[in-house]
Amino acid sequence: MYGSRDAKYGLPSSSIMSSGKWLHAFFGLSMLPPDMVPDAFLTLIQYQDSEWPAAFTVFADYVTDTYVSDTARYPPEIWARDPTSSDPRTTNAAESFHRHFNDSFRGAHPNIHHLTETLLDIQAGTHVKFNSIRRGIPARRDPQVTDRYFRACAAYGELLRGERSMYRYLKFMGFLFKKK
Numbered sequence: 001m002y003g004s005r006d007a008k009y010g011l012p013s014s015s016i017m018s019s020g021k022w023l024h025a026f027f028g029l030s031m032l033p034p035d036m037v038p039d040a041f042l043t044l045i046q047y048q049d050s051e052w053p054a055a056f057t058v059f060a061d062y063v064t065d066t067y068v069s070d071t072a073r074y075p076p077e078i079w080a081r082d083p084t085s086s087d088p089r090t091t092n093a094a095e096s097f098h099r100h101f102n103d104s105f106r107g108a109h110p111n112i113h114h115l116t117e118t119l120l121d122i123q124a125g126t127h128v129k130f131n132s133i134r135r136g137i138p139a140r141r142d143p144q145v146t147d148r149y150f151r152a153c154a155a156y157g158e159l160l161r162g163e164r165s166m167y168r169y170l171k172f173m174g175f176l177f178k179k180k
Contacts, residue, residue: 019052022047024174024175024178025044025047025167025173026044026063027173027177027178028171028172028174029044029076029170031080031081031156031173032076032080032082033080033081034075034076034077037080038068038069040170041064041068043170044166045060047167067079082156083149083153083156084153084156101118101122105118148176148177151176152177155169155172155173155176
């Protein structure tokens, strides 16, 4: 099924799975403190399959120049945090709001009554959240999010204690936070 398409892009069918796993591990870099990212990326490069096309080397060079090196345009200090950090993992609150807002409608031009109802629901929800914050009531957390957080912190602790290799940590984090 995938063989012809993968061959078209220069990916040998024997390394399709390993390249996918490598890319998932690559996304685990964001779950490290900034000072650990360059060495972790070098570790990750060592696990690159020798059969991969030259495009992966170009990708690795681009990532190094743009995100990993000391002179990078977007250095790790901007995008990397260990899982125990209290800093927000994203700045996409507005994008999240718009995605949920747009999901409330079936088409590009909603009925005015449906639009008004949706806006009133959002206003009521925001009012409840503000009152809860004002009264000191903690926000409910999704149990799956909480579970992922604790699993990530445990894996990070294992990495620091030497009980988990860097590559195993990156693979675990990449798969733990992959989009479902």
